[in-house]
Amino acid sequence: MTVKFPRAVLFDLDGTLLDSAPDMLAAINVMRAGRDRPPMALAELRPQVSRGARAMAAAAFPDVDADQRERWIPEFLDHYQQQLGRHGAPFEGVEAMLARLESAGTVWGIVTNKPEYLATRLIPLLGWQERCAVLIGGDTLSARKPDPLPLTVAADRIGVASADCVYVGDDERDIIAARAAGMPSVVALWGYRLPDDDPVDWRGDVMIDDPIQLADAAAWPGTR
Template identity: 80%
Template sequence: MEFPRTVLFDLDGTLLDSAPDMLATINAMRESRGRQPMTLAQLRPHVSKGARAMAAAAFPEVDADERESWIPEFLNRYEQELGLHGAPFDGIEAVLGKLESAGTVWGIVTNKPEYLAKRLIPILGWEERCAVLIGGDTLAARKPDPLPLTVAAERLGVAAQSCVYVGDDERDIIAARAAGMPSVVALWGYRLDGDDPAEWGGDVLVRDPDALADPAIWPAIR
């Protein structure tokens, strides 16, 4: 068995446990408004859903339009916390090393704003390793639209069907399916209690990053 020649990853909840950075951001916002801090367990399920979902979880009593006006504050505060508290999930660095040793090219397609993702990649030491980076505002559409995945494949000079996408959220798998890209569901990521990854239509469900070090676990390229 061989590893795929090209792999694309989601970032938050897949490669990176960014929930601690997000928690610091949200709790700074709560403190400035006289609220008690949230716990990591309370915020963690919402992280992959984005800034608006995290703000809704942190301030459910606040009108949605008012919370929307707080998103620039969230992004500004998060930029100050970027990379200070989170880290790659256990096993991720080993997986990336295995892929690279096998000659696999890998990149990142995330819904995080591109400027934040670009700041984060050097902090993680991945700037010379990540072959392509597509952020949530890089293109005219973001996941679950397939456009970011198809453009990432184009930039790597391969067909979408020749890549594998790894993500922890349903919209990752929806985007991959629409792009014709085999997918891996990262079960170690962030999910709400009602989410059922078995219903997302991913090709392979993987319990922890260590499993990806085995080429036999990866979906076959169609």
Template identity: 75%
Template sequence: MNHEAAVRFPKAVLFDLDGTLLDSAPDMLAALNVMRAARGDAPMPLSQLRPHVSRGGQAMLAAAFPDVAMEERSGWLQAFLDLYQQELGKHSGPFEGIEAMLAELEAAGSVWGIVTNKPEYLAQLLMPLLGWESRCAVLIGGDTLPKRKPDPLQLLVAAERIGIAPADCVYVGDDERDIIAARAAGMASVVALWGYRLAEDDPIAWQGDRMIEAPQTLCAAAAWPHGR
């Protein structure tokens, strides 16, 4: 690969949503605290919830209600999602540096999209709130297809829908499942270290192609990995 090719932005970048593009934990917290208040529990602090957000709704319910049996909590998911929908976009926004990074990608002619394990209807509702509905080239949720991350199916279908080979795409995510899915799809990967992680997580062990501390770093073409 010549130097000129090495410093180009990728042809396409696919992103995880929660904990990667969007600091959505405050909206999740507001919904969970409504549920806690209904049970007479004190509000949960944001710091207690944040590490669990990328693990999904059941993990967040477990963090918010550790003394409730899993069998009981498992039936609360839809109630949580309904409350979260009411809070959608009220307390959250893109991480600092995300909008600048997306603008650089767009200016370079790169295509970008979202592949998330969040239910598709909730992800779609967020797009106009963020001003991304006409900018995001593809959006695939956790219930769009029969399989989801860490399975590569979502990433492969996203690449097909935007008409770009997986080897020419980069996937950015803050969870090990993101990096496993990217590797299985034949995509280069970026570990978003600014996202949500448990204390025991070891992002080095995930073996992503790049580990990036802040979105602003990705405003430079040289910061991006290229085809696997």
């Protein structure tokens, strides 16, 4: 029996395809400098990146009232926009994995909770604008992950049934969304996680340590 790659793959962005933590850190440290605080270390911020701007703001300013931090989110997003693509890069092995998928005829796209306008500006900086078949941001639709709607809409837009599409993500919300959408899932263990996170509990279909492993068709769920 011939082992084949999935017909389509959808990826989370931050922490899955892209190591964006350095860009996020640069934005956070601009904010900290403006408030006479020393720079934050990358290791402190990295586990929070997949949880979004509010989690990163809470890690950077734990002594600040949550309502005040909420008012700072637009400022953070403005600073982050200035840092887009300047410090981060695709994880090692991602480009080779994407090239292998493309050579096998697999269609791929991105479903992220990052605001659409930021994701749209970032993709060309990575050279993916002609390769990424669909892009759904966190505010593209009426719901975001862990709701399955972004995944089902993305599959529909590329003309593939959810069951024939695999979702790859590094956060529990990704796996919850995939399960609810009826998609097989891959847990990206190379991504961003808090120390007390246990990916086994997420019940993804497979767990993968390194992106380059996904250049092998046999590593994907449903191909064994």
